[in-house]
Amino acid sequence: MKYKKITFACVLLGLSLYAGVCAATVREVADEAPASKQTIIADKKDKKLLNKKQRAVQITQEKDKIVVSTKPVAKPPAGTINVPAAPRPSLLQEKDGKFYFSGTQLPDDYRNIAIYGEAIASKAQAVAYILAANPAVKLACPVEELVELYWQEAKRENVRPDLALAQSLVETGAYRYGGDVLHHQNNFCGLGTIGGGVRGASFATPQLGVRAHIQHLLAYTQTKRPSTDIVDPRYDLAHNIRLERGVVNTWYGLNGTWAMGSLYCEKIMATYQKILAQQPVEPEIKPAPAEPVKEKNKKKRSMKQRVSEILQEKK
Structure with missing residues (x-):
């Protein structure tokens, strides 16, 4: 147990x-x-x-692979002081109350110069400037004829022809073109160009091209329509936008409207000043050749008298 x-x-x-x-x-x-x-x-x-x-x-x-370079770094000479690069100067500068664009003095109070009015520069000065700025100018008409067309078309609408011509020179690079528009298009203000090789508008004659330019200015600057038939293909579009947002009456008002750049008016005014600075040489006027004096009341000589005179001269 x-x-x-x-x-x-x-x-x-x-x-x-x-x-x-x-x-x-x-x-x-x-x-x-x-x-x-x-x-x-x-x-x-x-x-x-x-x-x-x-x-x-x-x-x-x-x-490191991107930054590192195999090229030898050039060493500055002994005693060299590294100075930082100076900032790029502005194209528009003010000095003593005067404004300068790329070194060219602009007109006094240029921001208030109206698009409408009489020309101050002469046609001869305009021709002289174009030929000086671009001796190899290519146009569908002589330079003198183009200037005359600007004076005719602009004065009809009371636009200042000398400043309209200056705007044309800015738009075309003194008629060098070289961009999307070609010289034979008679397009003097870049109508219809949007970049990327788009040629823009073309006009059959230089006169129609000038008229379209003036009409496009009117689309920006007044409510009434031009006195001539519309040839500007973008008139209605531009005119409706300006009626909605407000028309402009000065060349300075084209900054940011006609062109997106903020110095568009300044370029026009600088070109206009260069036109005014021209002193064209007046053509030399040569006197007409004097007509030979005709002897009056001179009696006709007989053949016998003329033979006698010849024999005497031989003696």
């Missing part, structure tokens, strides 16, 4: 020990599970961080 009790106690002890070992095992497994998840998350973060670092290093290496 005593041995049975001991054996039973041993069995209970063994079962208790087995149960304790199982419980410990379960706790270890339970503790290891969340630890493994944390490890996985940490590993992922480490990998992302590592990838970012590697990418940053790669970008730096690529930049």
Whole structure:
């Protein structure tokens, strides 16, 4: 009986020990599970961080490849002082109350010069300037004829012809063209050009080209229509926009409207000043050759008298 009790106690002890070992095992497994998840998350973060670092290093290496040059760097002579580059001077400058565009003095109060009025520069000055600015000018008519057309078409609408001509010179580069418009198109103000090789409008004659230019000015500057039939293909479009936004009455008002540049008027005024500076040489007027004086009341001589005079001269 005593041995049975001991054996039973041993069995209970063994079962208790087995149960304790199982419980410990379960706790270890339970503790290891969340630890493994944390490890996985940490590993992922480490990998992302590592990838970012590697990418940053790669970008730096690529930049170094672009920046680094194999050419030897020229060293400045000894005693050289590195002076930073001066800023590019503005084309429009003011000095002593006067405005200058590319070194050319602009008219006083040029911002208030009206588009309408009488010409101040002469036709002879305009011709002289064109020939001086572009001796190889190519036009569908002589320079003198083109200037005369500007005076005719502009004066009909009360536009200043000398300034309209100056605008034409700005638009065409003194009739060098060289851009999208060609000289045989008779397009003197870039009508219809939008860049990219688009030629713009063409006109059958120089007179129609000049008339279209003047009409386009009218579209920007007045509410009434021109006195001539519309030949400007963009008149209605430009006129409707100006009626909506307001017409302009000065050449300065064309800045940002006719042209997007802010110095468009200044270019026109500088060209106009150069036209005024011309001193054309007046053509030399040669006197007409004198007609031979006819002897009046001179009696006709007979053949005998003429033979006698010849014989005397021989003696």
